Amino acid sequence: MRVPLPRRLGALVVALSFALPLSAQEGGTRIPDEAIGTAVALRDSAMAGTGAFGIVESLTTEIGPRMAGTEADARAVAWAEERFRALGYDRVRLEPVTFPVWHRGHERAEVVAPFPQPLLITALGGSVGTGGEAIEAEVVRFGSLDELKAADPASVRGRIAFIDQKMERFRDGRGYGRVVGARSQGANEASRHGARAVLIRSIGTDSARMPHTGMMRYADDVTPIPAAALSIPDADQLARILERGQPVRVRLDIDAETRGEYTSHNVIGEIVGSERPDEIVFIGGHLDSWDLGTGAIDDGAGIAITMEAGRLIAALPERPKRTVRVIAFANEEQGLIGAYAYAREHGGDIARQIIGAESDFGAGRIYALRAGVKPEAREAIARIGEVLAPIGIAYEAEGGSPGPDVGPMVQRGMAWAQLAQDGTDYFDYHHTANDTLDKIEPAALDQQVAAYAVFAYLAAEAEGDFGSAPRTGGD
Structure with a gap:
């Protein structure tokens, strides 16, 4: 990819310094007129081509999958x-982050009766295994986590609970929140009902025969049981077998x-304010990925986008007034571990964390700017x-939410912005072996x-703050 030179960028700054006839602001936080030209130059330079694709190509090729706690981490x-x-x-600099290490070994499943055939599964992060040997039991299906919760324990005891709830496709990904409880809480509810294991329909919107992993945790009051996700076609197949009305036995x-435990690191780069x-002002993404794909869209893209946005700001003739901090967070996938470590380290002076934003929703183009200020x-x-x-980015005065790694700082009172990405196809690949570099369009990364360069630069130049102030309720 072509990387714009600082000299060219400087010329654009001069040419465009007063090119936008934007309305003056009275009172409150304001963006200085002289900063607008620089922001326009950053925008147009990036749209002409950046090094972002080269960054994510390097990460996914030279490192590949990088599950927290592994040598690749x-x-x-x-x-x-x-x-x-x-x-x-x-x-x-590096800031240490310590966490338990979860290991995935082999994972196999098959229908043994009435119609013997293999099933494609993947263990959910945090799951226990089957104890060194296969387990075999009859399957009982539930259309949702709520159906399992409401079930008579006698209908579940000694069986494999199968939660089969479909996820709907939306640009903003809101279908995820409606069904992800099956992954995070399915094993707990199945265990409380006496199940030997739980299988879930993958939390995804694709039709590929690739199961989606993701994190779960056992509640203190349950006996841990194995938890795994079926690929969506395999979930459909198992449901059809069950519809035949005969007892169905599965071996796991x-x-x-x-x-x-393992100690990894949040990796932090800064352009120091003048x-x-x-x-x-911080932007970032998470450095870790699951082990099935190469973590290109989740979240190699976010790392590349924010690293390159910072590089463009660093290439300006003058530093912005505030420091722009880019964070490659450790171990987001297994519970925002790096984000909580960052909040413990930096949350004590929340007013100096002016505003934060995060790229962690794939590689689709941004369509909206929202903020909590x-x-x-x-x-x-x-x-x-x-x-x-x-x-192509609309300002939306209402709605939005901070990204997951921004969340622990927001809980402590930090202002946030959301640069909302088009996630229409994000959950086709999310947490699967299909999360690979070919899913990324270089021009979308440039946009x-x-x-991110415009947002971070103008926030760093703003006169006044965005409302970060301490509050209770953070970790």
């Missing part, structure tokens, strides 16, 4: 540290366990939206780099 941390330095960041053989270096800062966000409008 350590190589990914070293890769990110070196990449930040090569991209011209002023400061780069899963090797999975939690083994001790006037208020202790005030932080104080009322007096909404006009400033709207003005950022004016700069983004020409590249997202443009958006």
